[in-house]
Amino acid sequence: MEEQQQQNYSDLVNQEVSQQNKPIKWEVEGKMPQTRVGQMKKEAVYIFWFEFLGTFMLTFSIYASNNNLFVFSCAYGMLILVAQNQKCSFNPAITTVLSGNDKGLWVSVAIASQFGGAFLASMLGFFCFKNYVNDVPYLSQTSIEEYFAVIIGEILGSLILTAGFLFQYDDLMDFTSDRLEHSIIISGLYGVGRTLSYVAKSSLNPAIAMGLVFFECCKDGHWARFWNLWIYTGLPFVGAFISLTLIRILYKDCYEKQIKAGLKY
Numbered sequence: 001m002e003e004q005q006q007q008n009y010s011d012l013v014n015q016e017v018s019q020q021n022k023p024i025k026w027e028v029e030g031k032m033p034q035t036r037v038g039q040m041k042k043e044a045v046y047i048f049w050f051e052f053l054g055t056f057m058l059t060f061s062i063y064a065s066n067n068n069l070f071v072f073s074c075a076y077g078m079l080i081l082v083a084q085n086q087k088c089s090f091n092p093a094i095t096t097v098l099s100g101n102d103k104g105l106w107v108s109v110a111i112a113s114q115f116g117g118a119f120l121a122s123m124l125g126f127f128c129f130k131n132y133v134n135d136v137p138y139l140s141q142t143s144i145e146e147y148f149a150v151i152i153g154e155i156l157g158s159l160i161l162t163a164g165f166l167f168q169y170d171d172l173m174d175f176t177s178d179r180l181e182h183s184i185i186i187s188g189l190y191g192v193g194r195t196l197s198y199v200a201k202s203s204l205n206p207a208i209a210m211g212l213v214f215f216e217c218c219k220d221g222h223w224a225r226f227w228n229l230w231i232y233t234g235l236p237f238v239g240a241f242i243s244l245t246l247i248r249i250l251y252k253d254c255y256e257k258q259i260k261a262g263l264k265y
Contacts, residue, residue, distance in 0.1 A: 044109045047110050047113065048109050049113075051088060051109075051113035051114050052116055052117040054079045054088060054117070055115075055117035055118045055205075055208070056120055058075060058090055059117065059118045059207075059208045059211060060121040062212065063121075063125035069195070070191075072190075072194075072203070074187065077186060080186050081179055081183035091205045091206075092207050092236075092237075093162070093206055094165050095107060095110045096111070097165075097241060097243070097244050098165060098166070111207075114207040115210065118211040119207075122208075122212050123215060125215070126219060150197065150202075150228075151235060153197035154197050154204065154239065155238055155239040156193070156196045156197075157193030157194060157195075158204050158240050158243070159239040159240070159243040160189055160243075161189050161193040161204055162239065162240040163189075164185055164186055166244060166247050167247075168182055168185065202232055206234070209232030209233055210229065213225060213226060213228075213229050214226075
């Protein structure tokens, strides 16, 4: 049994190596070979547009639906479905955790695109939706019980959502490889995570939170809300890394086998 498992891991490694050693493809139009630098630039452009437009649409859907959970969850699922890059999450906290051994270029472009898309959508919503009211609570208007509920809800919600991405993007632990089923799983987990943060009605997304809070403060002048921003921009990262730590502890044997097989480092 042990030999069979080792053989399976070896086959996965050989498959990955063979994919890395494929010949460089030629450009159809230019009749010139596509260098690795060109591939990196092309990938960076794809990542920029998918992450930028995806986060833009998610943020704008909050304004358009008046922060409706069902609408946002469906929009999230559809964007995950159409995303060409498998690691598109439209969330800086999840992108950081998923980055793993990826080079800094991919992570930097993705996170910058997410913040840029969220900021632009928030600015557009600021001018287009005058009647929208952000439900993010003020520090001075929140009781101590609700304050801790917001903190715990933000961490738990981010933990659950990140766990879904971590399982789905692991070749050996994923629930399904079907793109539609994957989008449904992520959408459902977001709904569960968002329900846990019902007090703040948070998006569990640092980029979206920063854009919404900034322009809402500009709109109504209640800059006391800005002091709560550390909850919505920092705690999703805390929840994401707790999720990563717990999964690696609970599935330690699986990770160790993948490391020995060269699939993880």
